[in-house]
Amino acid sequence: MPTSTTTITTAAKPAKPAKAAQATKATTATANSEFGNLRPAVGRSLPQEYYVSSEWFQRDVKMYGATQWLLVDHVSKIPSAGDWFTYEFGSNSIIVVRNKEGEINAFYNVCRHRGSILCAEGSAGKTKTLTCAYHSWSYDLDGNLRPPRSMPEDFDKKANGLVRCHIRVYDGLIFINLAKGNPPDFDVLIGDLKPFLDLHELQNAKVAYSKKWIIDANWKLNVENFLECYHCRAAHPTYTAVHDAMKLLSFGAGAGSSDKAVTNSFEARMKEWEAETNAKGIFTGIVVDGVDSDFFRAAARIPIKDGYKSETRDGTPGSTLMGKFREFDGGQTGVSFNATATIIANNDFALMFRYTPIDTLKTELVVSWIVHKDAVEGQDYDVEKISAVWAITLDEDKTITQNNQKGIQSTAYQPGVYSTQEQRIADFTQWYINRLERFESETAADNTILIAKH
Ligand code: FES
Ligand code: FE
Numbered sequence: 001m002p003t004s005t006t007t008i009t010t011a012a013k014p015a016k017p018a019k020a021a022q023a024t025k026a027t028t029a030t031a032n033s034e035f036g037n038l039r040p041a042v043g044r045s046l047p048q049e050y051y052v053s054s055e056w057f058q059r060d061v062k063m064y065g066a067t068q069w070l071l072v073d074h075v076s077k078i079p080s081a082g083d084w085f086t087y088e089f090g091s092n093s094i095i096v097v098r099n100k101e102g103e104i105n106a107f108y109n110v111c112r113h114r115g116s117i118l119c120a121e122g123s124a125g126k127t128k129t130l131t132c133a134y135h136s137w138s139y140d141l142d143g144n145l146r147p148p149r150s151m152p153e154d155f156d157k158k159a160n161g162l163v164r165c166h167i168r169v170y171d172g173l174i175f176i177n178l179a180k181g182n183p184p185d186f187d188v189l190i191g192d193l194k195p196f197l198d199l200h201e202l203q204n205a206k207v208a209y210s211k212k213w214i215i216d217a218n219w220k221l222n223v224e225n226f227l228e229c230y231h232c233r234a235a236h237p238t239y240t241a242v243h244d245a246m247k248l249l250s251f252g253a254g255a256g257s258s259d260k261a262v263t264n265s266f267e268a269r270m271k272e273w274e275a276e277t278n279a280k281g282i283f284t285g286i287v288v289d290g291v292d293s294d295f296f297r298a299a300a301r302i303p304i305k306d307g308y309k310s311e312t313r314d315g316t317p318g319s320t321l322m323g324k325f326r327e328f329d330g331g332q333t334g335v336s337f338n339a340t341a342t343i344i345a346n347n348d349f350a351l352m353f354r355y356t357p358i359d360t361l362k363t364e365l366v367v368s369w370i371v372h373k374d375a376v377e378g379q380d381y382d383v384e385k386i387s388a389v390w391a392i393t394l395d396e397d398k399t400i401t402q403n404n405q406k407g408i409q410s411t412a413y414q415p416g417v418y419s420t421q422e423q424r425i426a427d428f429t430q431w432y433i434n435r436l437e438r439f440e441s442e443t444a445a446d447n448t449i450l451i452a453k454h
Pocket of ligand 2 (some may be wrong): 231
């Protein structure tokens, strides 16, 4: 079993505000006109337009879907051949379906005849063929078109299969990407995160329970709320009762959530816990991507609170041990694949967070609670017990995020200064603007080439 002391990736370290400002200027000098005087100030929340404008929303989803691997669900949601569900992102609906060989395919939910959707958006089911209700064109589970009626003699059936969407499955987690050309490098995404994920063996697990929240707020406000715990003391009595108070100041929203001076206040306890855990042969570490990174990943293993084995209300176990754990180490693993997809794994159960932008002022959050595949409900785990802390916390988060959105829509709103416990948001807003700028300049370059060719 691998062991490690704390590791912070240095390739893309989180930048201090002053440094981030310089880096941003240097890397984005060519595309400033696209942002004009709306370029956000470093260390402050974004200007109002970013949270309320549908034009910005369209730019966001285009960039985000093309540049990020979107975590859509766990494989246990489609256990056998023909099981499928759809996932909607921006203007795209994707069908994720298991074929006869047990592999998972992803197709754009668009009939190749005249473009009708095949499966109702937001639905799921089991089928032998994907059939369009409009004129009955039908596709097998690998997207191949079956012979349609009354087509011209020279119609090429093979050229009219469903359009594939980029898909990767890792450790039981299904990811899709909506890039028109090559997708981002999945191996790079997973590389540093592997030792964290390997501990929990999510491929040997199942979804015990899922819950959905629709939040009337821009997706970036939801992300920002998720990336800080400055609000926890006021908003989350249940969550703060379960977690060490000093830990919440330092790592309240995971790796990189507070600035270095604040994080250092927890260093002695962190080192002590890491030594105990490593002595048991269990991996510990920290990974934090910076403002110029491709994916804005973060990962860390952090103790919950003295005497707490798992993230339940009283700290007692919520289910049977998972993955490589043979005993409880009191730690919790956080893995963010990007700003909208996070796994929080205890030794005995894990949570999968999936934020999806629905509209400028609407975001969907789906959380799935994951347990060992052989765990039996009522015997090994109880849904109420494993879901209580976060179900309560996310109800509270919905309220405060919606209130945040309402206030931002006022003519009196001005970007505010982030606290030292909101370092990860300061980084996120800079990352977001860097990534958007990079994507739009690359897309513009692509278009130039296309125009030149024709
Ligand atoms: Fe699907 Fe015509 S649009 S069969
Ligand atoms: Fe919160």
